[in-house]
Amino acid sequence: MLRFKAVGLFLGIWLLAATALAGGDYTLTILYTNDIHAHLAAFDEFGAFCDKAKDAAGKCQGGAARLATAVARERAKGGNSLLLDAGDQFQGTLFFTKYKGEASAFFMNRLGYDAMTLGNHEFDDGPATLANFIRSLKFPMLGANVDVTASPDLKGLVAPYIIREIGGKKVGIIGLGQPKTAQMSSPGPTVTFAAAAGPVKKALAELQAKGVRIIIVLSHLGLTGDKKLAATVPGIDIIVGGHSHVLLGNDFPEAVGPSPLVIDGPDGGKTRIVTAGYWGRYLGSLTAAFDADGHVATxxxxxxxxxxxxPEDPATLAEVDRFAKPLDAFRATVVGQTVNALGAAMCRQEECTAGDVLAESLLAGGRRFGATMALVNGGSIRAGIAPGPITLGDVLTASPFPNTLTVLTLTGADLKAALEHGVAHVGLTDGTGRFPQVAGLTYTYNPAAPAGSRIVAVETADASGHFTPLNPNADYRLAVSDFLFRGGDGYAMFGKNGRDVEADGMAVADLIATWLGQNNPLRLELDGRIAVAQ
Structure with a gap:
């Protein structure tokens, strides 16, 4: 009798093991980051440098040293894992201003990333800087929809996908860049960007032919693009996304959806989407169990x-301090003082004080060329500034792009078209960086109206500061950045229809520093120059 019981027990254990193998025995943990934007040192709630006093008060977050601790803790749990980045390591703090990707590469290598995809900001300093960054990485750069074959700098440095064998299973990782990078950044004429679906389907077919059944897409399309891809292209298990600066998470007030976000595919399958906000305020973590056919079980x-x-990892923190030491001279130069915080959190959808500062600075710089108004894209504002002294480091952190001043003449009709373009994506998760912050004009818009018909009223200032309703047939002198004049963020009307263009090469950061000095101390509050129709 005992013998039969032993045999029965053995068979039961065998059946349980077989069931486990069939139902999800292979597990893989994916750790992920996106849109770090050179935030290698800890920062405060405004995105500004976090000093010892703020640290002691518990007001610091992010940074490579905290990320190192979190990654080490997750890896210590054991099992199969990947560490992936969905793009935009570049641009956003003095670490990029000075090191042009060298510091980011150092810390990514130190943390042991497995792959990264190209973000649009990786091209901000041109292909040559990006090429140096990629060559210094100890892991591959991916971009299935990015064609660099005609680029002397980047040819051979970007792969469409990789295959990693982890725990005896082949895992395919496909990279996707932002298709509108040419409008958003400076890739030059020899780098081209395609829509996502075609390159992904091609990569999927090649991976499946090589026996790969687990597919991850590392994407910088933005959340809207990721949802569309998941709903139209079958065979993708997981999309690790970036670009939208939004969080998918559970029990976080700022999250715009759950993690993972499940999208039904065209073949009846399901694709899971994850994304981890921005600036390294979170480390994403997702654990998937797969069956023997590579299908997701849980x-x-x-x-x-x-x-x-x-806590910050001490050894990594020491390296952060080593890179940060030469930046002290930048940070130490005081250019002004602000009584109130210059907030940047809402610059992509409403008036923000950091946007007012940037627009007023461009207008002040453009007055010598006859400018009476200025328009800047909210996405160019990368951080706010806390009350108190304002240093050059704060300015360069808030406005890190190497943009310069351009002044042009536009008709009132073209100006209204620019404002319509700027508010067209309000309420969406992607393309909101175009939102227009302004000076020398006011506007009211209705976000509930169809895109292209949202501007309700516009008033413009003359040289004496007197406001009158916009005349569609009149000419106006407008100050913008060279980025917008080149068609950045889709503002094609500036370069196409602008007349009497003046561009003296004055750096936007210098204009901000000058304006802050002239308005010191600054007592700036929102004045309602941008209003939402009730």
């Missing part, structure tokens, strides 16, 4: 908050 996870409760 999937769980949630981003990990990298706030003051997450």
């Amino acid at each position: 999937m769980t996870g949630n981003p990990i908050r990298l706030d003051a409760a997450m």
Whole structure:
């Protein structure tokens, strides 16, 4: 009798093991980041440099040292894992201003990333800087929809996908860049960007032919693009996304959806989407169990908050301090003082004080060329500024792009078209960086109206500061950045229809520093120059 019981017990254990193998025995944990934007040192709630006093008060978050701790803790749990980045390591703090990607590469190598895809900001300093960055990486750069074959700098440095064998299973990772990078950044004429679906389908076919059944897409399309891709292209298990600066998470007030976000595919399958906000405020974590055919059996996870409760890894912090030391001279130069915080959190959808500062600075710089108004894209504002002294480091952190001043003449009709373009994506998760912050004009818009018909009223200032309703047939002198004049963020009307163009090469950061000095101390509050129709 005991013998039969032993045989029965053995068979039961064998059946349980077989069931486990068939139903999800292979697990893979994906750790992910996106849109770090050179935030290698800890920062405060405004995105500004976090000093010792703020650290002692528990007001610091993010940074490579906290990220190192979080990654080490997750890896210590054991099992199969990947560490992936969905693009935009470049641009956003003095670490990029000075090191042009060298510091970012150092810390990514130190943390042991497995792959990265190209973000649009990777091209901000041109292909040569990007090429140096990629050559210094110890892992591949991916971009299935990015053609660099005609680029002397980038040819051979970007792969469409990679295959990693982890725990005895082949995992395919496909990279996708932002298709509108040419409008958003400076890739030059020899780098081209395609829509996502075609390159992904091609890569999927090649991976499947090589026996790969687990497919991850590392994407910088933005959340809207990721949803569209998941709904139209079958065979994708997971999309790790970036570009939208939004969080998918569970039990986080700022999250715009759950993690993972499940999208039904065209073949009846399901694709899971994850993304971890921006600036390294979170480390994303997702654990998936796959069956023998590579199908997802279960999937769980949630981003990990990298706030003051997450300790900084001492060895990594020492390296951050080593890179930060030469930046002290930049940070130490005081250019002004602000009584109130210059907020940047809402610059992509409403008036913000950091946007007012940037627009007023361009207008002041453009007055010598006859400018009476200025328009800047909210996405060019990368951080706010806390009350107190304002240093050059604060300015360069808030406005890190190497943009210069351009002044042009536009008709009132073209100006209204630019404003319509700027507010067209309000309420969406992508393309909101175009939102127009302004000086020398006011406007009211209705976000509930169809895109292209949202501008309700516009008033413009003359040289004496007197406001009158916009005349569609009149000419106006407008100050913008050279980025917008080149058609950046889709503002094609500036370069196409602009007349009497003046561009003296004055750096936008210098204009801000000058304006702050002239308005010191600054007592700036929102004045309603941008209004929402009730």
